[in-house]
């Protein structure tokens with residue numbers, strides 16, 4: 001009998017060894033630990049994005065934790081983000097950036113992020129994002145007649161940007177500005193034909209007056225003096241032409257060490273903002289894609305194999321959890337019982353898209 005017990009123990013021993021440490025309770029998408037990881041992830045995504053706008057967290061879709069050892073976890077996050085009104089070059093901290101409303105034709109970002117949590121310290125190992133504008137049908141359903149996003153290379157958009165920048169440069173006593181990129185554009189057809197544009201600019205080493213003599217000699221300021229800015233403009237096309245322009249320079253930012261690297265030089269024949277830079281990637285698109293906005297392939301464009309397919313099955317786990325909660329609900333509960341929320345996806349911070 002003793003021998004049998006010993007044998008059983010012996011047989012079981014290697015099995016016990018193979019079993020990993022007891023799994024901790026799964027992390028919910030709205031747990032503070034998940035939110036802390038998402039904050040680090042969003043900050044990483046914005047700091048590695050070189051085009052378009054900063055994105056803010058809308059919802060944590062899913063989280064998966066793979067324990068690696070003592071105080072060492074790998075975390076996989078699926079995040080839904082929304083475009084804010086802050087250009088990526090803006091020094092405004094994300095917390096102060098306004099998320100664009102649904103009626104402004106929202107742009108949503110989807111990101112998979114892999115983080116490591118080592119001794120309580122979070123760092124991003126990889127991220128993979130893409131972004132899409134909401135469908136025009138969705139916008140029009142809720143807001144008939146709302147202006148929709150237009151292609152960034154739309155002729156009316158380019159005309160408005162050029163006119164706006166020329167107008168600003170003709171009025172200012174300060175530095176002559178050059179176009180860096182068009183951020184977004186919306187066109188309203190009725191009742192008035194209006195083109196609204198937003199674009200990033202940079203100061204050159206010329207005053208607007210000096211630029212009149214020889215615009216070709218006006219260069220963007222070197223990195224250590226760079227001064228970026230942002231313009232909004234609306235042009236009423238008909239019944240009568242009317243242009244409104246507002247440009248603000250951010251002032252030199254010491255932390256803007258990364259350099260805005262345009263894809264190609266964009267030029268519009270016969271216009272004197274011709275040295276404006278427009279990344280080729282936006283041709284034919286209404287928004288800068290977060291995927292293409294990440295300029296550091298090694299750090300942020302890891303292959304999808306980095307993200308386990310089991311993340312997908314984690315979704316069904318979440319669904320099962322919901323189902324279980326629903327099951328529990330059939331059982332009568334004492335008054336005041338609040339069923340626990342499903343662990344994932346988490347709460348929506350702004351609006352559903």
Ligand SMILES: *[C@@H]1O[C@H](CO)[C@@H](O)[C@H](O)[C@H]1NC(C)=O
Nearest residue numbers: 090091092093094095096097
């Ligand atoms: C951001 O918002 C906080 C709180 O409203 C405010 O105190 C701070 O000055 C703002 N910062 C910027 C750069 O706007």
Ligand SMILES: *[C@@H]1O[C@H](CO)[C@@H](O)[C@H](O)[C@H]1NC(C)=O
Nearest residue numbers: 204205206207210217218219
């Ligand atoms: C701007 O910089 C360019 C290149 O360094 C130089 O040729 C030009 O004279 C400068 N313009 C002014 C107004 O300083």
Ligand SMILES: *[C@@H]1O[C@H](CO)[C@@H](O)[C@H](O)[C@H]1NC(C)=O
Nearest residue numbers: 151153154155282283284285
């Ligand atoms: C915008 O770019 C797309 C893709 O390159 C092209 O097919 C389209 O003709 C362009 N539109 C304009 C107005 O240049």
